[in-house]
Amino acid sequence: MSKEDNYEVTAREDVTADIPVANVPEGAENALLPKKESEDDDLIVKFRKPFDFEGEIYEKLDLHALEDIRGRDLTAIEKAFNKTGISSFMPETTTTYAKIVATKVTGLPAEFFEDLPAYEIEKIKNVVTGFFYKDE
Numbered sequence: 001m002s003k004e005d006n007y008e009v010t011a012r013e014d015v016t017a018d019i020p021v022a023n024v025p026e027g028a029e030n031a032l033l034p035k036k037e038s039e040d041d042d043l044i045v046k047f048r049k050p051f052d053f054e055g056e057i058y059e060k061l062d063l064h065a066l067e068d069i070r071g072r073d074l075t076a077i078e079k080a081f082n083k084t085g086i087s088s089f090m091p092e093t094t095t096t097y098a099k100i101v102a103t104k105v106t107g108l109p110a111e112f113f114e115d116l117p118a119y120e121i122e123k124i125k126n127v128v129t130g131f132f133y134k135d136e
Helices: 012-016 064-068 071-083 095-106 110-115 118-133
Strands: 002-004 007-009 044-053 056-062
Touching: 044 110, 044 118, 056 095, 064 095, 071 095, 095 110, 095 118
Parallel strands: none
Antiparallel strands: 002 007, 044 056
16 A cells, blocks of 8 residues: 555555445346336336226327338328417427327327326327437
């Protein structure tokens, strides 16, 4: 050991030897991170609480059909958005655009999305926007 600038330099082992460390089971390196059900889990929106629409209870919304959208679908979505009269430089980032896309990919009526709580609509908007801006 040597002295430098009025403090003693020690080996790392000497300093950390007395600090207890938890044993991490093999394969659980990310045990503190939330578990994903699958790699495509980001296209499923889980609702905070069950949502009742026309007598049917929904706990989540599957948006995997976003992967099947084609150019003609985007054109139809843009036409529907333009008919709303909302003006935006980036329409794909608006809640209205996300609701139109979600209606298209889920087959649920527009009223379903109009009746959802705001925080659920925002989650749907974030998934839709994230899907379009995801760079692979």
